[in-house]
Amino acid sequence: MRMTLASKILLALFLVFALVLVTSLAYQSHQQKALMTSIVSQQTLDKASNYFDSLNMLMLTGTISQRNTLREKMLSHEGIEEARVIRSEAITRFFGPGNPEQSPQDTIDQRALDGETIIETVDSNGEKGLVVALPMKASSDYRGTNCLQCHVAEEGTVLGVIRLEYDLEPLYGTIDKEMLITAGIMGSIAVIGFLISLTVIRRWVVSPLKRVSAFMKRTSHDKNLAERLNDTRGDEIGELCDSCDQLLDNFSASLQQVQRTSETLSAEAMNLIRVSSHTDQLADSQRHETNDMSSAIDNVQQHQHDIQNRTQEAAQLSESAATSANQGSDLANVAANDIRKLVEDISQVRSQILDVNQQSQQVTTILGVIREIAEQTNLLALNAAIEAARAGEQGRGFAVVAEEVRNLASRSHDATGEIQTIIENLCAGSEASAQAVEATSESANQRGETVMALSEALGNIADQVTTVNNNADDISQQSEHQAQMTDALLSQVGRIQSHANDTATNANEVKAISANLEQLVEQLEGLIGQFKLSGSPKS
Numbered sequence: 001m002r003m004t005l006a007s008k009i010l011l012a013l014f015l016v017f018a019l020v021l022v023t024s025l026a027y028q029s030h031q032q033k034a035l036m037t038s039i040v041s042q043q044t045l046d047k048a049s050n051y052f053d054s055l056n057m058l059m060l061t062g063t064i065s066q067r068n069t070l071r072e073k074m075l076s077h078e079g080i081e082e083a084r085v086i087r088s089e090a091i092t093r094f095f096g097p098g099n100p101e102q103s104p105q106d107t108i109d110q111r112a113l114d115g116e117t118i119i120e121t122v123d124s125n126g127e128k129g130l131v132v133a134l135p136m137k138a139s140s141d142y143r144g145t146n147c148l149q150c151h152v153a154e155e156g157t158v159l160g161v162i163r164l165e166y167d168l169e170p171l172y173g174t175i176d177k178e179m180l181i182t183a184g185i186m187g188s189i190a191v192i193g194f195l196i197s198l199t200v201i202r203r204w205v206v207s208p209l210k211r212v213s214a215f216m217k218r219t220s221h222d223k224n225l226a227e228r229l230n231d232t233r234g235d236e237i238g239e240l241c242d243s244c245d246q247l248l249d250n251f252s253a254s255l256q257q258v259q260r261t262s263e264t265l266s267a268e269a270m271n272l273i274r275v276s277s278h279t280d281q282l283a284d285s286q287r288h289e290t291n292d293m294s295s296a297i298d299n300v301q302q303h304q305h306d307i308q309n310r311t312q313e314a315a316q317l318s319e320s321a322a323t324s325a326n327q328g329s330d331l332a333n334v335a336a337n338d339i340r341k342l343v344e345d346i347s348q349v350r351s352q353i354l355d356v357n358q359q360s361q362q363v364t365t366i367l368g369v370i371r372e373i374a375e376q377t378n379l380l381a382l383n384a385a386i387e388a389a390r391a392g393e394q395g396r397g398f399a400v401v402a403e404e405v406r407n408l409a410s411r412s413h414d415a416t417g418e419i420q421t422i423i424e425n426l427c428a429g430s431e432a433s434a435q436a437v438e439a440t441s442e443s444a445n446q447r448g449e450t451v452m453a454l455s456e457a458l459g460n461i462a463d464q465v466t467t468v469n470n471n472a473d474d475i476s477q478q479s480e481h482q483a484q485m486t487d488a489l490l491s492q493v494g495r496i497q498s499h500a501n502d503t504a505t506n507a508n509e510v511k512a513i514s515a516n517l518e519q520l521v522e523q524l525e526g527l528i529g530q531f532k533l534s535g536s537p538k539s
Contacts, residue, residue, distance in 0.1 A: 082165035112161040130166040276511035283504035290497040311475040332455035339448035357430040374412040381405035433499040
């Protein structure tokens, strides 16, 4: 069965009071009985002495035959149960043993005859009694009487013993009755004290604790961190209320910081999504431009094949060399223009790739900010978990939320790491693409110069037809070499296009990761929104 705090305190008070009551009553009863026994012992001893004095007067007056009457008067005293005169051996030698009750009957009688004054309590059939045995010794001056004149004995010889037995039960019964009355009075006082203690405990201890408990339950159920106890008392319960308020202040401040951090993280995630979308657009534009460049290179390659065919025809048809030379010059001019256009297109592609690389670096910077925010969120969540752990059972719900915040922060940190890896791969691909495009541009410039030289050569063919056949083989070889270079350029353009596809894929992955990060931020804000923080409305 569950006991309340007031019941436990009252039970402890009851046990302490019962122990004190029983102990004090037992001690008081023992002391009173001991005092009563001491008083009765002294009175009985005095009565024994007076009894002997009365017997002595009977002997002096010659009326010793009245000793039985004297004994009956002694027995008539309240509490006296037995009165005996025990003769010693010195008396029985001269005066005989006397009545049977005048002979020693137990060890007490014998000890008294040996000269010991005995005052002892005895227990007979469960009843308490007092035995007083007073030895009477021969003396030349016993209260003005010379005992040696009548008794032939030496000074100090025990002549007899006066033994009185006193019943202590009535006195002990009176003491026990008084103890019961005292116990009743103290019990009544205890009941009144219990009622007063119960009222005080309920008002000054139980009620404030119930208020604190109800407040913590309400705070845990409503998740309202804006409410406070605001207790102004200076006792321990007031300190408990202040500690609860401080705990809620610290926890509310931590969650507010987490909320601000999540808002910043959400904004950065949106920026990352925007940058990823822009990168995807640039990559798509790069793919289109590389397709255009590939088409231009195909045209150049076709022109190279035409030149090669023309030079072969020039070798075979030297008679039409002038006409072919003019046509070759025209084609060379067209090729030169195409190559110049190709160089311009390649330069534009290189510029766009460098822009992509620069924007990737910006994304890396943003990711660094997001990583710092995630680490700060993790640290704040850890502080919130520590504060909840100090709250004990009342802060268990807060500890669960803090742990969820830490998990979300950890997932944010991992997501930024994956994005960082993708961006680094994107930067590396863009750098390689830029280098390839630069090499292609240089090669295209060289081919442009070669084509210009070819155009000049074809212009001179018209005037130097005679040298056509000698130079036809050289022209054919140069055309074949140009075709090979064009094939290499086309291959490099294909690689650039592949890099552009990779860039677009990475940009899409970055966008997906950013969207996932945004969802995590929304979940974090949803968890924080469950709490009503001080200074802000509940979401």
